Amino acid sequence: MPKNKHxxxxxxxxxxxxxxxxxxxRIKRLGS
Known part of the structure; x- marks a missing residue:
């Protein structure tokens, strides 16, 4: 179980x- 969680x-x-x-x-594109 721990393995699955990891x-x-x-x-x-x-x-x-x-x-x-x-x-x-996306932000970079909007900024430029």
Whole structure:
């Protein structure tokens, strides 16, 4: 069970990082 939780957490963090990256690029595009 702990392994599964760790895996989901990893995917969750990766998803958040990807969202942050897209948001940053979107803001940059709006700024420029």
């Amino acid at each position: 895996l989901t957490g990893k995917i969750f963090t990766q998803r958040i990082e990807r969202n942050n990256l897209t948001l940053r690029t």
